[in-house]
């Protein structure tokens with residue numbers, strides 16, 4: 036029943052699109068017609084839901100990172116998911132008329148800019164929670180270690196650079212695989228959505244927003260980063276690296 040209604044909506048949406056596209060003199064007209072019929076701008080977006088992570092599910096202190104920090108952190112992550120779903124729902128009915136789009140302020144601008152922050156918040160945290168182990172000692176895989184040595188000189192130099200990048204950043208530091216240059220690099224981020232590099236896949240996400248460490252480390256961000264590096268689940272990082280290289 037639900038499926039057939041979905042299909043009816045899809046057929047109706049496509050039909051509206053085809054009729055309107057025939058006279059695409061004005062994109063605004065397309066949107067106005069679609070909205071007059073109660074149609075959405077796009078096919079449905081998938082609804083994001085919160086994933087589970089062993090570092091959170093453990094519900095206990097992991098090294099010097101407390102269970103309370105992890106639980107609060109996870110709540111923030113759930114908030115980002117809620118915002119992504121909300122923004123996407125609003126994009127379904129926002130005006131696409133050129134006259135309504137404006138670079139100083141417009142609904143579509145606000146939604147699209149804020150979507151990058153919210154969706155960045157989801158993706159960054161999913162890597163972060165997944166990167167954090169539960170205290171077990173792990174080692175980087177052979178291919179990953181060889182790549183780190185090639186691109187940074189040694190594992191210690193990679194760690195020193197990521198630590199400095201994390202101290203210098205205002206939100207994030209990432210180790211990412213650049214598929215164009217076929218190399219790893221530690222990138223800096225001041226927010227959930229700043230300084231992205233196209234065609235680079237993050238394999239380590241280090242959260243340096245205060246909420247990630249204030250409760251347990253106060254202002255000692257460097258000590259928090261040391262603990263993050265100590266707790267890093269190299270099995271997760273290695274799997275991410277191997278998947279990124281295969282792409």
Ligand SMILES: [Fe+2]
Nearest residue numbers: 108242244247
């Ligand atoms: Fe965070």
